Each structure stands twice: as structure tokens, then as C-alpha cells.
Amino acid sequence: MEIFSDLLKFTLIDIIDVFLVALLLYYVYKLVKGTVAINIFIGIVIIYIIWKVTEALHMQLLSNILGGFISVGMFALIVVFQQELRKFLLMIGSTNFSKSRHLFKQLKFLQTETSDGTNVDAIISACIKMASTNTGALIVFERNNNLDFLAQTGDEMNITVTQPIIESIFFKNSPLHDGAIIIADNIVKATRVILPVNNEKNLPQRFGLRHRAAYGVCEKTDALALVVSEETGQISYFKNGEFIIFETTSELSSLIKKDLV
Numbered sequence: 001m002e003i004f005s006d007l008l009k010f011t012l013i014d015i016i017d018v019f020l021v022a023l024l025l026y027y028v029y030k031l032v033k034g035t036v037a038i039n040i041f042i043g044i045v046i047i048y049i050i051w052k053v054t055e056a057l058h059m060q061l062l063s064n065i066l067g068g069f070i071s072v073g074m075f076a077l078i079v080v081f082q083q084e085l086r087k088f089l090l091m092i093g094s095t096n097f098s099k100s101r102h103l104f105k106q107l108k109f110l111q112t113e114t115s116d117g118t119n120v121d122a123i124i125s126a127c128i129k130m131a132s133t134n135t136g137a138l139i140v141f142e143r144n145n146n147l148d149f150l151a152q153t154g155d156e157m158n159i160t161v162t163q164p165i166i167e168s169i170f171f172k173n174s175p176l177h178d179g180a181i182i183i184a185d186n187i188v189k190a191t192r193v194i195l196p197v198n199n200e201k202n203l204p205q206r207f208g209l210r211h212r213a214a215y216g217v218c219e220k221t222d223a224l225a226l227v228v229s230e231e232t233g234q235i236s237y238f239k240n241g242e243f244i245i246f247e248t249t250s251e252l253s254s255l256i257k258k259d260l261v
Contacts, residue, residue, distance in 0.1 A: 143259075
């Protein structure tokens with residue numbers, strides 16, 4: 001009866017507390033979704049819920065065992081989730097809150113289209129055209145993490161995304177084709193950007209420097225990356241430090257639109 005009486009004393013502060021915890025869990029889930037860490041995350045949540053239930057039911061022995069496991073396990077979690085924690089802290093520190101639409105965009109959990117109106121279809125069409133001529137390209141989509149620290153390594157731009165613009169930037173004789181471009185809110189923010197290259201991931205032999213740079217930026221931030229191979233003309237998609245498999249360019253377009261929400 002004491003538990004039920006406590007539940008009846010639910011105040012506005014408690015509602016805010018629950019909302020913030022739910023928001024925190026949502027962000028953590030977004031960071032680990034699609035990675036091996038998601039299984040570890042779900043297991044930890046289940047153990048934590050069981051621990052709280054045993055505490056509420058005054059099951060002292062089981063509660064103490066689970067409590068000890070969780071308290072000691074926190075140090076192990078820092079090691080296991082090192083990359084995810086880094087991305088989480090980067091997301092908090094580099095999210096651009098100066099534009100209110102970014103904040104509202106993050107609250108639209110059920111949205112199915114890109115809220116910033118990025119012309120994904122034009123970008124995919126440009127990639128198909130470049131793939132047909134084996135023109136190499138590396139395109140990075142900015143999401144929650146502000147990528148200004150990377151844009152500063154290249155040439156600042158402010159051009160609306162169109163298919164001809166993308167193709168002209170990566171044209172082999174163009175002075176801007178070397179390096180990556182960063183796209184945010186349907187604007188090409190920068191060209192000739194130097195990205196961090198990952199040398200540890202055991203990527204397939206067909207993947208070259210562009211692919212490793214795409215993997216590196218997606219591993220260290222929440223950005224998305226498209227690569228057109230100069231050797232094979234194959235289009236590759238990277239997210240959360242992983243190579244995403246797709247069957248058709250239509251499916252690729254849908255994946256990017258969904259991931260940009």
C-alpha cells in the first residue's frame with residue numbers, strides 16, 4: 001500500500017523527470033541503434049529494471065547482488081561504450097541550438113520525411129551519373145552534430161544542393177573535386193574537406209581512402225556519408241561507423257531520407 005500511495009503523489013516535477021529520462025534513453029538508443037552495442041544496451045536496461053523491481057519488493061539478497069553488479073559494471077561500460085559515449089558527448093557539445101528548427105526536428109520522432117528539405121533525390125541522381133563515368137565522390141550529410149570543425153579544413157561554400165552542382169564539384173578537372181563536401185539543410189557548406197581516416201577497421205579490399213574517410217567521420221560523429229568509387233563506380237553508404245547494405249538506389253534514397261529525420 002505504501003508503494004501505491006507514493007505513486008499517487010505524482011507531481012509536475014516527476015513528469016518532467018520522466019520526460020527527461022525518456023529523452024535521454026531515446027538519444028542513447030539512437031547512438032547504438034544498428035550496432036552491436038544495441039544488444040548490450042538492451043541487456044543493461046533489463047537488468048536495471050529487474051534491480052529496481054527487486055528493490056521495490058524488498059528482495060534484499062537479489063537486490064544487493066544486482067546493485068553490486070551495476071555499480072561495478074559502470075566502469076566496464078565506459079570501456080564497452082567508449083565510442084558511443086564520445087559521440088554522445090560530442091552530440092551535446094556540438095549540436096547547433098542557435099537554429100530552433102534543429103531542436104524541433106529532434107522531437108519529431110514519428111516524422112517520415114526530412115524536415116530540413118535536403119534534396120536527397122538530386123544527390124542520388126548525381127551519384128548515379130558520376131558512378132557511370134567512374135568519377136570519385138565523397139558526400140557527408142550533417143545531422144545533429146555540428147561539423148564546422150571539419151568544414152574549416154576545406155573551402156567554405158554556401159550553395160543550394162542541385163544535381164549539376166554536385167556533379168560539377170566532383171568533375172575530375174574541377175579544383176574542388178579533391179576531398180569531401182559537407183551538406184546541411186540542403187546547402188553545400190564546404191568542399192575539399194579533410195576527414196579523419198580510420199585505419200583499424202577491416203574494410204573489404206575494394207574500399208579505398210574515400211571509404212575509410214567515410215567510415216571515420218561516421219564513427220566519430222552522427223553524420224551520414226556517401227561514397228562513389230573512382231575504381232569501380234560503386235556507390236557506398238555509411239552510418240554509425242558501419243557500411244550499410246542496399247539493393248537499389250531507390251532503397252538508398254529512402255534510407256537516407258529516413259536517417260536524416
